Amino acid sequence: MELISPDRFPQRDPQALASFLLHCRERARQRKHPQLASISLRAKHLDPLAVLQSIYEPTELHFYLERSQSEEAIAGAEAILEATFSGAQRFANVRAFADHVLENTIAVGDLDAPFSGPHFFAGFTFCDEAEGDDAYFAPATVFVPRWQVARRQGEYVATANLIIEPESDIATLSRKVLAAHAKFGRFDYDDLQSTGAPPPSVVEREDVGGDGWFAAAVDHALQNIDIDVYHKIVLARAVELKADQPFRPLETLARLRDRFPSCYSFSFANGDGQSFIGATPERLLRVESGRLFTEALAGSAPRGENAREDARHGAALLSSDKDLREHQLVVDSIISRLGEVDLVVKPPAAPRLLKLPNVQHLWSPISTELTQDQDILAVAARLHPTPAVGGQPRKAARDDIARIENFDRGLYAGAIGWFDYHGDGEMAVAIRSALIDGQRARLYAGAGIVAGSQPDRETAETDLKLRPLLDSLQ
Ligand SMILES: C=C(O[C@H]1C=CC=C(C(=O)O)[C@@H]1O)C(=O)O
Known part of the structure; x- marks a missing residue:
């Protein structure tokens, strides 16, 4: 250039x-x-x-x-x-x-x-x-x-x-x-076109696969974990909405960014009338002046109504054997995949809590220096999909995701971002997201399943993850 x-x-x-x-x-x-x-x-x-x-x-x-x-x-x-x-x-x-x-x-x-x-x-x-x-x-x-x-x-x-x-x-x-x-x-x-019309109202709501599908899918995955087909799988749930008038994705995004300032608010429009929006806490990677920043984000708990209840949920998450295993699989996988492109990283210390308005997560930041010949896309190709959205081993989990989930993920849990001519860039993992198509929207949220996961708790976790999008769309 x-x-x-x-x-x-x-x-x-x-x-x-x-x-x-x-x-x-x-x-x-x-x-x-x-x-x-x-x-x-x-x-x-x-x-x-x-x-x-x-x-x-x-x-x-x-x-x-x-x-x-x-x-x-x-x-x-x-x-x-x-x-x-x-x-x-x-x-x-x-x-x-x-x-x-x-x-x-x-x-x-x-x-x-x-x-x-x-x-x-x-x-x-x-x-x-x-x-x-x-x-x-x-x-x-x-x-x-x-x-x-x-x-x-x-x-x-x-x-x-x-x-x-x-x-x-x-x-x-x-x-x-x-x-x-x-x-x-x-x-x-002042040029902003404000319709002045009331926001859309959701008139139909339906889980793809019907009520109870997600809990049954988790149950199925647990049987496969039991017989060692994989150790972890991240299953998603999709919810279809219909509104009384077209959704307004960029207005929704403005509400999401206010409510989730620490998340990435994103929109990707395909030019044919559909757009994919959301507010995700998860970074796939960032490259800034030759330094790579990535993270493991897995393991979730609700937020409490007050500081004591919140701290109790946080402390339980930090000592939950099931969540720590779910998290460690992601840490190990990221370290080993970076190793495949000759990037050596120090294992992170014990996970910390990342608190969002609706949920809290186990979080481990990971960073290292890139060499001249390693670029953001080559590293992203190795990392995507991490076991925070796929599973471990990767292939066995991905094959079962395709078998179990009765909808296409599209950009859900994909990577979206930018890069420039210096080699800098950033990519987010597109979770807690929705495909918007006029009066229709399909919302997605998932949860990591390992031995010890409970179908009703995982369903409740996806409810918490879906709530902000549901609220911000109308
Ligand atoms: C796959 C999702 O969340 C991932 C990221 C953080 C925590 C997760 C969990 O605790 O299950 C998931 O691995 C999603 O929200 O759709």
Whole structure:
């Protein structure tokens, strides 16, 4: 990727912009290949979610990820470059796609700002093969958006990406870029279309498989654990909702981010009218300046009504043999999978409690340094799916998930996130999530099953995990 220093591109100077775009066109002509021009500019205070809401188009792909407690949010919409892949090589295919794009990219502007330069947004479904002909999301989708707006700890940046062809009309493109940056530089939230109509009400609700299906599925899994088919399996439950009017996924997301500031609030829209949203506490991985951060998150208990009850639940979780085993399987598996790509990590100390408004979990953060040749996608390919959402051994558990669950997981328990040209990036595990399709929504939540799990308790755990989405959708 070619980087052009900011002093060659004075802020919002039309002539400098035109000469930058002419340079891109020259390169497109020389290489006989379109070039991606990426122009990043710092902006004043922006809320990427409100921006996405105000310019949302159901026919465009979009991506959103925010962890409001860390003051980080990034939105991107309207794919100008996009690819889908399936199969065991899907992470490597996404890497190759991004490398090819970056070879033909020229970036300019405030490239020292966080989240500047072109970003790739990617979603990987739980399974690496499509689960049906009518799947709403491919096993891997990656795209570069036309525009991208982000914030990190008080800094804001808007990026416009455009394709420059050998014959592109530079004057027109230049006007469009200036108009877009002027808009983001002084974003007018008054443009926000508020329907004023009351929020949707759920008029039908049904568990896929019927009432009692989940408890029966847990029972079945326990029999297989008994005869050592696997040691752990994570089973999901899906709940179908129908509302009296279309759901409003981005409004739901705004409620989720307020209620779950330590979680990742996310939205991935496929451009055909469906979107996948949720608030997940689970990080698959983050890479920042060559350091890898991942975690084991497994083992759950309710929150208490008051501090004493809450502490009692927490203490019980920290000493529950069943939950500690369920958790340790995830820790061991992450360490061994990182070892397969020559990443040595110190085993984490005893798990800590991660408290969310609705549940508390056992949590073990894990981190290590990456070497030059290890990138976020290669590590993600190894880690996904961890036994926090799949099971152990991986294959036996995954095969039984496919047999037992009577619905497709799609992006549920998949990996969604972004990565940039520095090699930084972040991917969340898309649990506690919902597929939204007009007046219909399918909500997902799961629970890890090991020897000693009890079907009614696991069902109650999924109830707790589903509640916030149910409440925020209406
Ligand atoms: C699979 C889910 O949660 C996982 C993450 C944290 C705790 C879990 C548990 O205690 O079962 C699950 O492994 C889900 O919420 O859909």
